[in-house]
Structure formats: structure tokens, C-alpha cells
Amino acid sequence: MLEVRGLNKSFSGFRAVSDVDLTVETGQIAAVIGPNGAGKSTLFNLITGHLRPDTGSVRLDGRDITGAAPHRIVRMGVGRSFQRTNIFAKLTVFENLQAAFLVHRGRGRDFWSRAAALYRDDTERLLASIGLVDQRDTVAGTLSYGNQKQLELGLALASDPALLLLDEPTAGMSATETHDTIRLIERIAGERSLTLLFTEHDMDVVFQIAQKIAVLHQGRVIADGAPEEVRADPEVRRVYLGEH
Amino acid sequence: MTSETTTTTTTGVAEATPAAPASQMIGGGSSVIGRIPWTLIVFLVACSVPWIGGRYNTFLAEQIAIDALFAVSLNLLLGTTGLVSFGHVAYFGVGAYVCGILMKTYNVPFILAFPAAGLGAALFALVSGYFCVRLIKLYFAMLTLAFSQIIWAIAYKWNDVTGGDQGLPEIPFPSFDWLNHVPWLGDLKTSDQFYLLTVLLIAISLAIIHRIVRSPFGRVLTTIRDNPERAAFIGVNVKLYQLAAFVVAGTFAGFAGALYGLFSRGVFADYVFWSKSAEVMIMTILGGMDYFWGPPIGAFALVWLNQEITDYTQYWPFFLGAILLVLLFGFPGGILGGVDMLWQRLRRARRA
Ligand SMILES: Nc1ncnc2c1ncn2[C@@H]1O[C@H](COP(=O)(O)OP(=O)(O)OP(=O)(O)O)[C@@H](O)[C@H]1O
Ligand SMILES: [Mg+2]
Numbered sequence: 001m002l003e004v005r006g007l008n009k010s011f012s013g014f015r016a017v018s019d020v021d022l023t024v025e026t027g028q029i030a031a032v033i034g035p036n037g038a039g040k041s042t043l044f045n046l047i048t049g050h051l052r053p054d055t056g057s058v059r060l061d062g063r064d065i066t067g068a069a070p071h072r073i074v075r076m077g078v079g080r081s082f083q084r085t086n087i088f089a090k091l092t093v094f095e096n097l098q099a100a101f102l103v104h105r106g107r108g109r110d111f112w113s114r115a116a117a118l119y120r121d122d123t124e125r126l127l128a129s130i131g132l133v134d135q136r137d138t139v140a141g142t143l144s145y146g147n148q149k150q151l152e153l154g155l156a157l158a159s160d161p162a163l164l165l166l167d168e169p170t171a172g173m174s175a176t177e178t179h180d181t182i183r184l185i186e187r188i189a190g191e192r193s194l195t196l197l198f199t200e201h202d203m204d205v206v207f208q209i210a211q212k213i214a215v216l217h218q219g220r221v222i223a224d225g226a227p228e229e230v231r232a233d234p235e236v237r238r239v240y241l242g243e244h
Numbered sequence: 245m246t247s248e249t250t251t252t253t254t255t256g257v258a259e260a261t262p263a264a265p266a267s268q269m270i271g272g273g274s275s276v277i278g279r280i281p282w283t284l285i286v287f288l289v290a291c292s293v294p295w296i297g298g299r300y301n302t303f304l305a306e307q308i309a310i311d312a313l314f315a316v317s318l319n320l321l322l323g324t325t326g327l328v329s330f331g332h333v334a335y336f337g338v339g340a341y342v343c344g345i346l347m348k349t350y351n352v353p354f355i356l357a358f359p360a361a362g363l364g365a366a367l368f369a370l371v372s373g374y375f376c377v378r379l380i381k382l383y384f385a386m387l388t389l390a391f392s393q394i395i396w397a398i399a400y401k402w403n404d405v406t407g408g409d410q411g412l413p414e415i416p417f418p419s420f421d422w423l424n425h426v427p428w429l430g431d432l433k434t435s436d437q438f439y440l441l442t443v444l445l446i447a448i449s450l451a452i453i454h455r456i457v458r459s460p461f462g463r464v465l466t467t468i469r470d471n472p473e474r475a476a477f478i479g480v481n482v483k484l485y486q487l488a489a490f491v492v493a494g495t496f497a498g499f500a501g502a503l504y505g506l507f508s509r510g511v512f513a514d515y516v517f518w519s520k521s522a523e524v525m526i527m528t529i530l531g532g533m534d535y536f537w538g539p540p541i542g543a544f545a546l547v548w549l550n551q552e553i554t555d556y557t558q559y560w561p562f563f564l565g566a567i568l569l570v571l572l573f574g575f576p577g578g579i580l581g582g583v584d585m586l587w588q589r590l591r592r593a594r595r596a
Contacts, residue, residue, distance in 0.1 A: 048477070050473075050477075069476070069481070070476040070477055071476050071477075071479050071480055071481045071482070074476075074477055074478065074479040075479050079477075080477055082473075082474075086471055086473060086474040086477075087470075087471065087474065088466070088467050088470035088471055088474065088475075089470050089471070090466070090469070090470050090534075091466060091467070091470060095463070095466075098463070099463050099464065099466075099467050099478065100478040100479075102460045102463055102464065103464060103467075103478050103479045103480050104478070104479055107460040108460055108461060108464045108480065108485070109460075109461060110459055110460040110461060111455075111456050111459050111461045112455060112456075112459055113459055113460060114458055114459070115458060115459055115460045115462065115463040116458070118460065155474070155477075155478055156477075158478065159478055159479055
């Protein structure tokens with residue numbers, strides 16, 4: 001499904017991502033882990049077109065999408081959430097999701113219909129699926145942090161992605177919130193047979209749901225494989241797991 | 245400046261009423277105030293001004309109506325798309341000159357010159373916007389300003405076409421001979437007949453813009469306003485939509501300009517000076533850019549204030565500056581933002 005080869009990105013001389021190879025199979029749940037500043041978010045930004053790689057390639061189902069514009073990559077079936085929550089703060093929760101449907105169904109060029117009347121059923125269903133029915137008319141900017149993360153997940157799901165990238169979906173959440181969110185993600189990934197690639201600092205979460213783990217350290221992949229292999233890897237234990 | 249103002253307003257409004265977006269709040273729902281057809285009343289009152297208001301009030305009302313359309317067109321960028329344009333007067337000016345030149349120099353009838361003014365402004369918005377949307381924030385604002393100064397320089401220097409510093413005086417009114425036998429309307433002065441035409445064209449323009457703001461296209465623009473980065477990741481081609489908004493806003497500014505040129509019986513380079521862009525922006529923020537009817541209310545307030553203190557004309561810039569200060573620190577949501585907040589407080593007090 002996703003194939004990253006020899007990806008490099010420097011910020012004024014500092015190599016944030018260096019020679020990264022990564023493959024995610026269709027239907028797989030894969031995690032990228034690594035200490036702060038390892039380059040996880042940068043890698044996600046490179047894959048989704050938010051940043052342009054210096055060298056290397058990103059392929060989606062065999063198609064080269066290296067450096068394509070974000071809106072094109074989204075239309076090819078890649079959804080994402082951001083580490084620092086990214087929603088439409090002045091719109092209500094309902095309007096947020098409805099907007100994502102409008103765009104995904106290609107209605108954005110419609111100057112004349114009433115937006116509020118469109119895709120109401122789809123929006124309601126998605127609201128229920130991500131558990132935000134009670135908050136449907138809340139202005140998104142005033143939601144609690146955890147709810148904003150749920151909404152962001154909803155925004156990504158509205159465009160019906162085949163591949164979903166989640167950058168620290170439980171960052172800043174309490175233990176219960178984390179638990180609920182992971183349940184939610186697992187359930188949705190199952191229902192929609194999504195391919196999932198996520199980053200996460202909570203090792204319990206990672207080893208609980210990931211089928212494959214890549215470990216990033218100072219921009220490089222130092223281990224890549226099944227959870228048991230990664231857990232046993234001496235270098236991983238030294239640079240990373242040892243700290244926890 | 246803008247983004248900070250915006251956030252404050254939203255939170256204020258949102259805390260008070262988690263029930264509906266700010267733009268639909270005032271007097272909304274089941275209240276008596278909400279059921280009064282305000283727009284129809286305002287339209288009818290505006291139409292009756294020549295009979296009940298006299299010459300001077302008709303003059304003021306026409307000024308307000310034109311400024312209202314101009315400010316609403318700017319708000320399509322400012323409040324809806326989150327684009328801060330410092331050069332919106334350029335499209336107003338292009339509209340005014342296209343209509344004026346066609347009618348005065350080439351004797352083209354108004355019914356053709358008016359759409360041509362919108363088209364001319366749209367084309368210029370397409371070309372200048374193509375470059376502007378490539379830049380962000382302050383750089384975007386600076387480039388819009390640069391384009392408006394280019395239009396000003398052309399207006400000022402291209403004597404053969406624009407009349408240069410002499411401008412284009414004495415543009416003829418459209419012909420209203422066909423109205424002669426209509427009761428009521430036939431007896432009016434030509435300037436009053438033109439006033440009514442202006443009010444009608446502006447009402448239609450506002451209705452169209454209102455529809456656009458509520459359309460799926462309009463919703464996409466609000467996602468760009470709130471978060472261009474996230475908008476791209478729900479699949480929006482951000483720059484393309486910004487350009488489209490720019491062209492629509494420019495078109496209606498062009499219509500406003502065309503009407504203004506005829507209203508003031510001439511088109512002069514002064515009209516496109518950059519300070520006009522600042523003035524229309526102040527109107528928009530004064531009325532409340534989070535509301536569709538904010539900019540028209542701002543236009544009303546500013547025109548009215550201007551004529552109230554007209555005896556001290558040299559102090560006008562001072563007043564303008566003072567208003568801006570009060571606004572930014574006291575009422576970041578503008579007049580409607582303030583009214584909205586008051587309304588919410590009253591409702592909560594009544595419920596408690
Ligand atoms: N736009 C940028 N400009 C300059 N440096 C950047 C930029 N983005 C990231 N970096 C640097 O690149 C390195 C990798 O950052 P990145 O955000 O990818 O790490 P991360 O693995 O996501 O960390 P965290 O776990 O804290 O989220 C960091 O040292 C960071 O300072
Ligand atoms: Mg990160």
C-alpha cells in the first residue's frame with residue numbers, strides 16, 4: 001500500500017529524516033516510534049505532501065506521489081491527523097464534518113445550494129461513529145482537547161481514506177481517554193478495513209495494537225519488524241525502550 | 245491583528261451559546277425579533293427615502309448602500325475566507341472607470357456598461373489574485389496594496405483614457421425615459437430614479453452574495469479561514485478557492501464602483517487611493533466581520549458619523565483613528581458582536 005524509499009529531509013543543514021525506508025502492507029496496523037525529535041512528524045509530513053522531501057520517493061499503491069500537493073494526496077485516499085490538533089475552530093462540530101463531506105464529494109464548486117442541507121445523514125452517522133453526537137452543535141474551538149482529537153479523526157474519515165496516518169492520536173489525554181480513543185481507532189480501522197500508520201509515545205498502546213513497528217532515532221530507522229522482534233532488538237532497548 | 249480579534253469574538257460568543265454558530269444567533273430561533281422580516285423592511289425603507297427623506301437623506305442613503313455592497317464584497321475575503329486585502333479599492337476603481345469610460349466616452353448604455361464593469365473588475369482580480377494568493381498573510385496584504393497603487397497610478401497618469409488628474413467628470417445618468425409614464429416613478433427627479441435603480445441592484449447583489457456565503461463553496465471558504473493547513477488535508481485546493489473568492493469579491497466591488505461613479509457624477513483618481521481600502525476595512529470591522537450584516541451596519545455607522553462631524557472635516561482622520569482604537573480594544577466583534585453578546589446575556593438572565 002505505502003512504500004517509502006530513501007527519504008531525506010534537512011532543515012538548514014540538520015537532517016531530520018535520513019535515508020528512511022518504510023513499507024506498510026494493505027490492511028496492516030503499523031506504528032512509528034522514537035524519542036522526541038526523532039523525525040516522526042516530519043516523516044508523516046513528507047508522506048502526506050505537507051513537506052517536500054530533498055531526495056527519495058513515496059509510492060502509494062505503486063503510484064509515485066512524492067512531493068504532490070496535500071489536496072491531491074487526500075483525494076488519492078490518504079487521510080491524516082496532526083500531532084497538534086487541527087480543526088476548523090469557528091465552525092460547529094457538525095459543520096466541520098459536513099464541510100469535509102462536501103469537499104470529498106466534489107461539491108465545493110457549488111455556489112448555489114444550501115450547504116447546511118447537504119449530506120446530513122452521512123454527517124450524523126459519522127458523528128455517531130466517532131462518539132460526538134452530544135457535541136454536534138458545539139463550536140469546535142471550544143471543545144475539550146480529547147474531543148478535538150476525536151473530531152480530527154472524523155475529519156480524516158469523512159474523505160473515506162484507504163490509508164490513515166495518525167500523529168500521536170492520544171497525546172495529552174488521560175489514561176481513560178487514551179483507552180477509549182484506542183478502542184475507537186481499532187474499531188473504525190476494523191469496520192472500514194483501513195490501513196493504519198500511527199506514531200505514539202505510549203508503549204502499552206503501541207504494543208497492544210501494532211502489527212508492525214518501525215523505530216526512528218535521529219532521523220534513521222534503527223529497527224523495523226514485528227513487535228516481538230523490535231522489543232528484543234538490543235539497539236532499540238539501548239536508545240529507546242531503556243528510557244521507559 | 246485580525247486573527248487575534250477573531251478568536252476573542254468566537255470564544256466570547258461560543259461560551260455564551262454552544263447551540264449555534266455565531267452568524268445565525270442574533271434574534272434567531274423562535275423569538276419575536278427573529279420572526280420580523282428585517283431585510284424586507286430595510287429594503288422598503290430604503291426604497292421610500294426619495295419620498296420621505298428629501299434630497300440630502302437620499303444622497304446619504306445612496307452613499308450608505310454603495311459602501312455597504314463594497315464592504316460586504318470585502319468581507320467575502322476578510323470574514324469568510326480569512327484573507328486580509330489592503331487593496332480592495334482597486335476593483336472598485338476598475339469597475340468605476342470601466343463603467344464611466346464606456347458611458348461617457350463611448351455612449352454605451354448602462355445596461356451593458358454595468359455588467360462590463362463587473363467583468364472588468366473580475367478579470368483584473370483574476371490576474372492580480374493569481375499572484376496574490378501565492379503569498380501568505382502580510383505578504384499577501386502588501387501585494388494587494390501594490391496592485392491597488394498600480395491602478396491608482398494608471399488612473400492618475402493615463403490622461404487619454406482616464407482623464408488623468410482631471411478625472412472623468414459629468415458622466416451621464418442612465419436614460420430613464422421609459423419610466424416617464426409609470427405612476428409614482430415617472431415624476432421623480434432623474435437622480436432619485438437612479439437612486440432606486442441603485443438600491444435594487446445592490447439588493448440583488450447582496451442576495452446573491454448571501455446565497456454564495458451559505459453555499460458549499462462558501463463553507464469551503466470558511467474552512468480555509470479557520471485553518472488553511474487542515475483545509476488542504478480534507479482535499480481543498482486552497483489557493484484555487486482563495487483565487488475564486490478573490491474574483492467574486494472583486495466582481496461585486498466592481499459593481500459597487502460602477503454605481504458610485506454614476507452616483508457622484510464622475511470618476512476621479514482619488515477614488516482608488518489606498519486610504520479608501522483602509523476605510524472600507526474599518527467599516528467591515530466596525531460592523532462586525534463575523535456577521536453577514538456587519539459590514540452594511542458598519543457602512544451606515546461610518547457614513548452617518550462622517551456627516552455628523554462634517555463641520556470639523558479636518559478631524560475626520562482623527563475620529564477614524566479613535567473609532568479604530570475603541571473597536572480593537574473594546575469591541576473586537578464590532579457593533580454586531582457587541583449586540584450579540586448583550587443579547588446572549590439578556591437571554592441567559594431571563595432563563596435563570
Ligand atoms: N519546520 C521545521 N524547521 C526546522 N526544524 C524542524 C522543522 N520541523 C521539525 N524540525 C526538527 O526536526 C527534528 C524532528 O522533528 P519531528 O517533529 O519530526 O520529531 P518527532 O519525532 O515528531 O518528535 P515528537 O515526538 O516530539 O513529536 C526536530 O529536531 C525538530 O526540531
Ligand atoms: Mg511529532
